[in-house]
Amino acid sequence: MSQTRFGVVAVVGRPNVGKSTLVNRLIGERLCITASRPQTTRHRILGIVTEGDLQIAFVDTPGLHGNARRQLNRSLNRAATAAITGVDVALFVVGAGRWDDDDALVRDRLREAGVPVIGVVNQVDRIKDKKTLLPFLESFSGQLDMEAVVPLSAWTGDNVEGLWSELRERIPEGEHQFEADDLTDRDERFLAAELIREQLTRRMGQEVPYALTVSIDRFEAMEDGRTGIDAIIWVEREGQKAIVIGRSGESLKAVGSSARQAMQRLFGTGIHLELWVKVRADWSDDARALRQFGYETE
Structure with a gap:
């Protein structure tokens, strides 16, 4: 054996x-x-x-x-x-x-x-x-x-x-630590936030992606069989908020559409996605904010 x-x-x-x-x-x-x-x-x-x-x-x-x-x-x-x-x-x-x-x-x-x-x-x-x-x-x-x-x-x-x-050749003997069909140790809320941030990073200019993070407020099954997701995009300046939203909201709509399609492919279900953009000044240099957003601070 x-x-x-x-x-x-x-x-x-x-x-x-x-x-x-x-x-x-x-x-x-x-x-x-x-x-x-x-x-x-x-x-x-x-x-x-x-x-x-x-x-x-x-x-x-x-x-x-x-x-x-x-x-x-x-x-x-x-x-x-x-x-x-x-x-x-x-x-x-x-x-x-x-x-x-x-x-x-x-x-x-x-x-x-x-x-x-x-x-x-x-x-x-x-x-x-x-x-x-x-x-x-x-x-x-x-x-x-x-x-x-x-x-x-x-x-x-x-x-x-x-x-x-x-x-x-270099993997040692040992018991498997995950089920055979496991893909990751991260939950779907985390993956949803990352997929939104990916689309933002790809679409924004030089500096804005580094001032962005995403948190998930709601992730739940809906009566119509889809998964309902509410997400907040956090930025550090009002000017960055305007860039993320775009003229007449076009930029945010494009991000939402691409992120929703990516989620549907990964999760194998229909997605209803709502996005909001909020400002938290200098969150990337604030240890408390970083902990709140799931970053390792110690």
């Missing part, structure tokens, strides 16, 4: 190297929100894969970054650092052809944690001259004692199976 295996795998790296896209690709579901802006991921999220006797809990983490001036940024760094501690494997994700001070910060945190590391060079599809990739792989390999280095593209799926091969 074969032994079951279970492992926790943290996916870490600086902001905007495609960690969430990689987690979505590995679990085969669009669980973690993605956008082309740094610091889209703000919470640790488990994505769970069960393949027969093997079960892996992938931990998507906020991007580690050095310039953490506001309480929110420090909270994201704490969440990412805590996620590394005691895992079975850490995936150290970097962008192909680029290494900077934030990558070095991640390297140092991994060295301190002392966990097994697999290097992942993501976004290889963006490298036009593939001859430049080999020197970068060699340079990256020398940054840390790693079990393996895997070049891939989370966006296209190229060589993701190569990463799976490395992971399967």
Whole structure:
């Protein structure tokens, strides 16, 4: 009789190297929100894969970054650092052809944690001259004692199976911690808030996404079989509120429509979504507000 295996795998790296896209690709579901802006991921999220006797809990983490001036940024760094501690494997994700001070910060945190590391060079599809990739792989390999280095593209799926091969060899024996059909440890209220924030992040300008957070006031079954969701979009300034709402409410309507469709795909049910926009001044630098909105402050 074969032994079951279970492992926790943290996916870490600086902001905007495609960690969430990689987690979505590995679990085969669009669980973690993605956008082309740094610091889209703000919470640790488990994505769970069960393949027969093997079960892996992938931990998507906020991007580690050095310039953490506001309480929110420090909270994201704490969440990412805590996620590394005691895992079975850490995936150290970097962008192909680029290494900077934030990558070095991640390297140092991994060295301190002392966990097994697999290097992942993501976004290889963006490298036009593939001859430049080999020197970068060699340079990256020398940054840390790693079990393996895997070049891939989370966006296209190229060589993701190569990463799976490395992971399967390193997951220890252990009892499964989740049901076979579990996708995540997060509830639907959390996922609904994240899907709304994803659409806001994708549609807003440069600064507004960093001043946004979303809370869910109501999440309940309706008589017509749909799920009724009331959500509040919190911003820090009246001017940001006007941008989120848009002229004649068009921006907010577009966000609501896209978020509702995403929820229907994920939850498999009809959604009735109501959105409001409110101001809470400087919430991202207020420990009490951060706790209220579900961020880790200690």
